[in-house]
Amino acid sequence: MKFLILASVLAILLLLISTHAEGCNQGDSSESCKQGKLYPTDKCSPPVTKNTKATLTLNSFEKGGSGGGPSECDGQYHDDDTRIAALSTCWYNGGSRCLKRIIINANGRSVDAIVVDECADSNGIVDASKAVWKALGLDTNVGVFDITWTDA
Known part of the structure; x- marks a missing residue:
């Protein structure tokens, strides 16, 4: 059980490190910036x-x-x-x-x-x-x- 929890936390941390929603302004509905979608970190830097x-x-x-x-x-x-x-x-x-x-x-x-x-x-x-x-x-x-x- 501990292994499953640890694996889940690790997976979430890796996801957060590798992606983020930079570049999306509140209310932005353009094709390249969908709310709730995660973007690669180098996409908008x-x-x-x-x-x-x-x-x-x-x-x-x-x-x-x-x-x-x-x-x-x-x-x-x-x-x-x-x-x-x-x-x-x-x-x-x-x-x-x-x-x-x-x-x-x-x-x-x-x-x-x-x-x-x-x-x-x-x-x-x-x-x-x-x-x-x-x-x-x-x-x-x-x-x-x-x-x-x-x-x-």
Whole structure:
């Protein structure tokens, strides 16, 4: 009997350690955030704060560009000279940030961008257009840069 109780407690502890519901706001009913569902701990980390650390990647949102199909938020392609971005699945939050502005900080500069897409199956990524990279004074040939960002 003691073994059964101990095994049950251990199973519950392992479940609590390996999963949690971070990223779900009260009343959030988006596809990616169902109340009562447990999410892997790396699914929504880091949470969005005033200076959320992320990796900026370069993407083309134009038809035929490196981004693939049209943007999730509006079903359209976007010019590379427009300051736009895609967010990792957790930060995209089922589309709750669609067509909203975010502020990206890097290289001593800040720039705003409109969220138009999701970076599916990624964590900690802000995927941005060439216009964002240029506004931040970054070399687009590098293609990856450490940044911070926040909601506008």
